[in-house]
């Protein structure tokens with residue numbers, strides 16, 4: 001049964017995810033809807049996840065994967081926030097979550113978005129809580145006093161710094177740079193300011209186990225919302241690219257049950273398309289194509305995928321990345337893919 005809360009989450013998740021490919025079911029990606037929700041709606045919910053809940057499934061560890069993951073883990077151990085920068089669908093999120101899970105601390109997941117502002121990160125007043133006090137000192141006289149108490153709801157960053165969680169902030173450059181001013185005081189001064197909060201708990205001291213991994217798409221990183229240099233300087237930058245062919249085969253093979261020969265053809269085609277097309281052809285595209293090919297089959301007499309099926313499937317997978325009037329761009333894409341295949 002779909003209850004009201006989970007329906008809301010699905011709607012929110014859909015808005016945040018950019019494309020069909022991104023809907024691929026990683027447990028953690030579903031959580032972003034919960035954590036990126038507004039203060040009022042999330043009241044009573046928690047952005048904290050157990051580390052074992054966020055381990056990407058499946059997660060392949062080849063030498064290339066392990067070496068990157070160890071680098072990230074090492075910097076976290078050295079108490080440095082890490083910025084993973086790389087092209088779409090190269091495995092940044094999987095690496096970030098794997099490194100976060102390995103710390104064995106709670107994980108807070110957050111997705112960058114236009115709608116993320118300081119309140120969405122830190123928290124806000126969620127209206128007043130009204131209650132009445134009755135005074136019945138004198139028999140027959142009921143003195144009522146209305147009391148309004150301000151209710152403050154912490155959002156993911158506040159919870160993460162207080163609990164010593166690992167913050168995984170995906171696509172952080174998609175959020176407005178102004179929202180990240182609070183991160184500067186977190187990294188520089190070891191305190192989080194809660195703007196709008198009054199009183200002694202206006203700031204939160206950063207728990208010594210708090211760590212942050214943020215990811216950015218390299219094409220967007222300078223483009224969408226240029227982040228403050230002062231903030232970027234606080235991060236260690238780990239540039240990630242597509243894995244070697246062997247690793248990509250392992251990755252695709254972990255997601256889809258196809259023969260080694262079929263996986264090899266899919267990865268080889270993906271890499272050729274990646275080299276020759278102007279659009280980004282990530283590992284996710286290879287996995288999606290493999291899922292399609294597992295259904296559409298289309299093997300020729302030699303037991304290999306026939307070119308027509310391969311071209312059709314890859315065109316469908318990459319079609320969301322081209323938008324043209326009169327189907328012009330999609331025709332171009334189809335003929336380019338067919339030629340490369």
Ligand SMILES: Nc1ncnc2c1ncn2[C@@H]1O[C@H](COP(=O)(O)OP(=O)(O)OP(=O)(O)O)[C@@H](O)[C@H]1O
Nearest residue numbers: 058059060065088089090091092093094251283284
């Ligand atoms: N080590 C791995 N083992 C298994 N699958 C992996 C691994 N790394 C990445 N993948 C798969 O590759 C695809 C792309 O990975 P991921 O979503 O982490 O990329 P990304 O760089 O974060 O993408 P985006 O920029 O779109 O957010 C996903 O389907 C993911 O499950």
